[in-house]
Amino acid sequence: MAELEIDINSFDIPRLVTVYPDQAGIRWWTKAWFNNRSEGEAAVEITRDTAFGFMSEEIVKDAMLEEYFPKQMEVYHRAIEQTREQISSSLVKADEHKATEQQINL
Helix, strand or coil, X not given: CXXXXXXXXXXXXXXXXXXXXXXXXXXXXXXXXXXXXXXXXXXXXXCHHHHHHHHCCCCCHHHHHHHHCHHHHHHHHHHHHHHHHHHHHHHHHHHHHHHHHHHHHC
């Protein structure tokens, strides 16, 4: 298993979050899209300070998503963990199979 390196980021689920004002620039909103779906989540009203913090990269994408889209992020974290477990299980099985083959070849 040690000789196999897997980039878990290649199994990541795409997440996009944006912030935008209303036409008057008074109220601010955030909207998110998960897994490249064309229809995003319902917009959530946020403070102007939060919007500017996100745009200036003081607030990172996942922090915004955790705060304003917690249920979706819970699903995201479960999916990533399941993927990790499946990969790990597959690698363990591959190692066990390889060890069995080596014993047979002795």
